Amino acid sequence: MCKNTKMEQTLWVAHTLFDQGMVTGCTGNISFKQEDKIYISKSGSCFGNLTNEDFAILDIHGEILEGKPSKEYPLHLYLYRLNECNQAVLHTHSFYSTLLTCQARQKEELFKDLLITTPYLSIKTKNHIGWVPYFAPGSQELFESFMTQMNEKTNLYLMERHGLIVSGSSVMNVFDLISEMETSAHLHYCLNQ
Numbered sequence: 466m467c468k469n470t471k472m473e474q475t476l477w478v479a480h481t482l483f484d485q486g487m488v489t490g491c492t493g494n495i496s497f498k499q500e501d502k503i504y505i506s507k508s509g510s511c512f513g514n515l516t517n518e519d520f521a522i523l524d525i526h527g528e529i530l531e532g533k534p535s536k537e538y539p540l541h542l543y544l545y546r547l548n549e550c551n552q553a554v555l556h557t558h559s560f561y562s563t564l565l566t567c568q569a570r571q572k573e574e575l576f577k578d579l580l581i582t583t584p585y586l587s588i589k590t591k592n593h594i595g596w597v598p599y600f601a602p603g604s605q606e607l608f609e610s611f612m613t614q615m616n617e618k619t620n621l622y623l624m625e626r627h628g629l630i631v632s633g634s635s636v637m638n639v640f641d642l643i644s645e646m647e648t649s650a651h652l653h654y655c656l657n658q
């Protein structure tokens with residue numbers, strides 16, 4: 466397989482996130498768009514040993530063409546439909562970012578703090594961080610709530626008591642954004658001890 470294919474890059478990102486401890490167990494899901502199809506990690510797959518056999522295929526209308534996608538696939542689908550520039554989507558329960566999402570009551574202050582901790586998160590998100598109130602993972606309520614929260618200016622959403630989801634122009638772009646968020650969340654945690 467050519468090293469520069471979207472699949473190859475996606476596998477590298479999944480393995481790297483797992484090795485770095487940013488994704489644990491069989492949590493997290495990753496997808497990319499190729500031509501008019503969406504390739505998304507299958508339900509129950511593990512980032513640590515993800516292979517090209519572990520992807521389900523959907524069309525842009527949400528019809529499942531092959532395999533059983535992650536139950537959170539509608540979140541990915543909505544982001545692709547929202548903006549054609551979105552070519553990859555990544556969802557994780559990374560520790561420090563998730564820790565922040567358990568502090569919903571102070572979220573306005575939290576966002577302000579996060580965006581001034583270092584300049585990089587602010588630069589990469591253009592100061593737009595979305596917030597998705599808690600609903601059970603994989604539930605219709607979560608999908609409907611996400612639809613009302615998402616907007617074209619925002620590529621990063623914190624999901625209350627759950628994790629985060631990011632979209633971007635490439636799989637390397639979403640890897641970079643999620644890594645920046647996790648670093649900022651970690652710094653924020655350490656600064657507030």
Ligand SMILES: [Zn+2]
Nearest residue numbers: 493537602628
């Ligand atoms: Zn999740």
